Amino acid sequence: MEHLLVGFQNVLTPVTLFWVTVGVTLGYVLGALPGLGKATGVAVAIPMTFYLQPVAAIALLIGIAKGSAAGSAVSAILLNTPGEPSSAPTALDGYPLARQGKAQKALKMGLFASVIGDFLSTLVLIALAAPLARYALLIGPVELCAILLFSLTFIGGLAGRSMLKGLIAAAFGVFFATIGIETETFIPRMTFGLLELDDGISLVPMAIGMLAISEMVIQAGNAHSIDSEAEKINDSSSPDDRRVTLVEWRRCLPVIGRGTLIGSVVGILPGLGASVGSFLSYGATQRASKTPEEFGTGMIEGVAAAESADNAVVPASFVPLFALGIPGSVIAAILISALVLHGLTPGPMMFIEQPQMVADLYAAMLCASLILLIVGYTGQRIFAQIIRVPIRLIIPVVLFLCCVGAYMDTNTLFSIYLMLGFALLGYFSRKLDFSFVTFLIGFVIGPNLELTFRQSLQILDHDVMRLPAHPIAIGFAVLTVVTVFWINRTNSRLAAQKVALDVGTTKQSQI
Amino acid sequence: MKRADLISGIVLAVFGLMMLAFVIPLQIEQAPTGYVSPRLVPNLAMIIIVGLSGLLIVKSLRKAGAPPLLPDAVFSRSELIALLKVSAVFIVALVLFWLGTPLGAGIVLIAGTLVLLGERRPLILVLMPAGLLLAIWVLFYKVLGTAIV
Numbered sequence: 150m151e152h153l154l155v156g157f158q159n160v161l162t163p164v165t166l167f168w169v170t171v172g173v174t175l176g177y178v179l180g181a182l183p184g185l186g187k188a189t190g191v192a193v194a195i196p197m198t199f200y201l202q203p204v205a206a207i208a209l210l211i212g213i214a215k216g217s218a219a220g221s222a223v224s225a226i227l228l229n230t231p232g233e234p235s236s237a238p239t240a241l242d243g244y245p246l247a248r249q250g251k252a253q254k255a256l257k258m259g260l261f262a263s264v265i266g267d268f269l270s271t272l273v274l275i276a277l278a279a280p281l282a283r284y285a286l287l288i289g290p291v292e293l294c295a296i297l298l299f300s301l302t303f304i305g306g307l308a309g310r311s312m313l314k315g316l317i318a319a320a321f322g323v324f325f326a327t328i329g330i331e332t333e334t335f336i337p338r339m340t341f342g343l344l345e346l347d348d349g350i351s352l353v354p355m356a357i358g359m360l361a362i363s364e365m366v367i368q369a370g371n372a373h374s375i376d377s378e379a380e381k382i383n384d385s386s387s388p389d390d391r392r393v394t395l396v397e398w399r400r401c402l403p404v405i406g407r408g409t410l411i412g413s414v415v416g417i418l419p420g421l422g423a424s425v426g427s428f429l430s431y432g433a434t435q436r437a438s439k440t441p442e443e444f445g446t447g448m449i450e451g452v453a454a455a456e457s458a459d460n461a462v463v464p465a466s467f468v469p470l471f472a473l474g475i476p477g478s479v480i481a482a483i484l485i486s487a488l489v490l491h492g493l494t495p496g497p498m499m500f501i502e503q504p505q506m507v508a509d510l511y512a513a514m515l516c517a518s519l520i521l522l523i524v525g526y527t528g529q530r531i532f533a534q535i536i537r538v539p540i541r542l543i544i545p546v547v548l549f550l551c552c553v554g555a556y557m558d559t560n561t562l563f564s565i566y567l568m569l570g571f572a573l574l575g576y577f578s579r580k581l582d583f584s585f586v587t588f589l590i591g592f593v594i595g596p597n598l599e600l601t602f603r604q605s606l607q608i609l610d611h612d613v614m615r616l617p618a619h620p621i622a623i624g625f626a627v628l629t630v631v632t633v634f635w636i637n638r639t640n641s642r643l644a645a646q647k648v649a650l651d652v653g654t655t656k657q658s659q660i
Numbered sequence: 661m662k663r664a665d666l667i668s669g670i671v672l673a674v675f676g677l678m679m680l681a682f683v684i685p686l687q688i689e690q691a692p693t694g695y696v697s698p699r700l701v702p703n704l705a706m707i708i709i710v711g712l713s714g715l716l717i718v719k720s721l722r723k724a725g726a727p728p729l730l731p732d733a734v735f736s737r738s739e740l741i742a743l744l745k746v747s748a749v750f751i752v753a754l755v756l757f758w759l760g761t762p763l764g765a766g767i768v769l770i771a772g773t774l775v776l777l778g779e780r781r782p783l784i785l786v787l788m789p790a791g792l793l794l795a796i797w798v799l800f801y802k803v804l805g806t807a808i809v
Contacts, residue, residue: 317712334691336691365746370738541774545771545774549769552769
C-alpha cells in the first residue's frame with residue numbers, strides 16, 4: 150500500500166500525466182480505426198519510448214493499450230466493422246443503434262462500460278498478482294516448463310478456428326525464438342552469418358510487420374467497402390437519443406458488473422483473449438434478459454455487456470504475466486519487451502526486486518482508466534469523425550509510422566527488412582488462418598520454454614521415470630493432453646454445427 | 661479453404677523436412693561434450709511442425725467432400741493487388757534509403773502509397789508527406805531530443 154501511494158506520487162506529475170494522456174488519445178484514435186488494435190499501437194510506440202523515463206514510457210504504452218481497447222467500439226458502432234475482433238459483439242447492437250440515430254448514446258455507453266470494466270479489472274490485477282507470484286516462486290523449472298507447454302497448447306487451441314494450425318503457428322514462434330547465439334554454448338543458431346541475428350530476432354519489427362503492415366495491406370484491398378459504410382451514419386435531433394438516460398443506467402449497471410467479472414476471469418486464463426470475454430458476456434446478458442429476441446436490434450445492454458468484458462480482459466491478462474511471467478495475450482507478450490527495456494522483468498521476482506516500479510505501473514494503470522474517461526468523453530465527437538477519413542489517407546500514415554518504429558529498434562535497415570519479411574508472413578498467416586497471436590506468444594515464451602526444458606532435462610537426468618517427483622508438472626502435462634482432446638472435440642462439434650447450419654440455410658434459400 | 665489447407669500443409673511439411681535434413685545441421689554446430697545440443701529445440705519444433713502439417717494434409721484430404729468452413733477463395737484479387745502496390749512502394753523507398761536519401765524514402769513511402777491507393781488531390785499529396793515528416797522531426801529532434809537517422 151505504501152508503494153502504491155508513492156506510485157501515485159510518481160505518476161501524478163505533469164510529465165507522466167501528459168504521456169498517459171498522449172497514450173490514451175493515440176490509443177483511442179488507433180482503436181477507432183478498423184484493424185488497428187492495441188497490440189499494433191503498442192508495438193509501433195515501443196521504440197518511441199526509448200527516450201522517456203521508465204514510468205512515463207510504461208504509462209504511455211499502458212495508455213495506448215487502454216485507449217485502443219475502448220476506441221475499438223467507435224468503428225464497431227459507426228461502421229459495423231470492429232476495430233478489433235473483441236468488439237464484434239459491440240457492433241451487434243451498437244450499429245443498429247447508430248442506424249436509428251442513437252450513435253452518440255451507444256458510443257457513450259460503450260465508453261462508460263469500457264472505463265468501469267477496465268478500472269475494476271485493474272483492481273483485480275492489483276489484488277491477485279502479488280499473492281499468486283508468491284506461490285509461483287515455489288515452482289521449479291520442471292513445473293514451469295510444463296505450465297508453459299500447457300499455456301502454449303491452450304492458446305494454440307483457442308486462438309484460431311483450427312487447433313492444428315494454432316499449434317503449428319506456436320511451434321514456428323518457438324523456432325524463431327531459437328535464432329541467435331545460444332546462451333549456454335555460445336554457438337550461433339540459424340544466423341546465416343548475419344551479425345544482426347546474433348542477438349536473435351527483435352520482437353518490435355516482427356510484431357509491427359505481422360500486426361500492422363499485414364493488416365494495412367488487407368485494409369488497402371477493402372478500402373472501398375470501408376469508406377462507403379462510414380457515409381451511412383447520421384445523428385438524431387432528440388437529446389435523449391444522444392445521452393444515456395437514468396433508466397438505461399439502471400438497466401446497464403448489473404450488465405457491466407457481470408461483464409467485468411466475465412472479462413476478468415477470461416483475462417486471467419492465458420490465451421482465451423478479449424474476444425471470448427466479450428462474446429461470453431454478450432451471450433450471458435442475452436440469456437439473462439427478459440427480451441432476448443430484441444438483442445441485435447439496438448439494445449443498449451448489448452453494448453454495455455460487450456465493452457465492459459472486452460476492456461476488463463486487458464488488465465486481467467497481466468495477472469499471469471506478472472505472477473508467472475507468462476503472457477496471456479498478444480498485448481501482454483508485446484509489453485514484455487517494453488517492460489524489460491525499461492528495467493522491469495515480468496515474473497514473480499519483480500514483486501521482490503522492484504516493488505516500487507510495480508506500484509508505479511499499477512498507479513499508471515489506474516490513472517489511465519480515469520484519463521480514458523475524460524479523453525473519451527470530451528473527444529468522442531472528434532474521434533467519431535476519424536472513421537469518416539478515407540482509409541486511403543490513413544494507410545500511408547500507418548505505414549510510415551511502422552517504418553519509423555521498426556527502424557528505431559536497431560537504427561539499421563535490417564529491422565525494416567525483418568518487418569517486411571514478417572509482414573508477408575503475417576499476411577499469409579491471416580489469410581490461411583494460422584494464428585499470428587499464437588505465433589507471437591510462442592516467440593515470446595520460446596526462450597523461457599527452452600531454458601526450463603534444458604534445466605528439466607538436467608534435473609531429471611534425462612530419465613522420465615524421475616517425473617513422479619514433480620506432481621505439479623505431471624498435473625499440467627495431463628492437462629495439456631486433456632486440453633488437446635477437449636479443444637479438438639469442441640472444434641469438430643462447432644464445425645459440424647456450422648456445416649449443418651450452412652446446409653439448412655442453403656436448403657431454405659433453395660425452397 | 662480445404663485446398664489451401666492441403667497446399668499449406670504440403671509446403672510446411674516440405675519446409676520442415678528441408679530444415680531438419682539440411683538447414684539445421686548446416687547452420688547449428690554440435691555442442692561440446694556434456695552440453696545439451698543447441699539443435700535440440702529447433703529440431704523438436706520442426707519435428708512438431710512436420711507432424712502437424714502431415715495431420716493437416718490428412719485432415720484436408722479426408723474431408724475433401726465436406727462443405728467448406730471458410731470461403732474457397734482465400735486470397736481476394738483486390739487484396740493481392742494492394743499487396744503488390746504496397747510492395748512496390750516499399751522497394752522504391754528502400755532503394756532511395758540505400759542511395760542515401762532517407763527524406764526521399766519517407767516522401768516516396770507516403771506520397772507513393774497515396775497515389776497508388778487512388779488519391780489524386782495535389783494539395784493532399786504535398787501536404788501529407790510534408791506534415792508527417794515535420795511532425796516526426798518535431799517529435800524526435802525537438803521533443804525527445806534524439807536523432808533517427
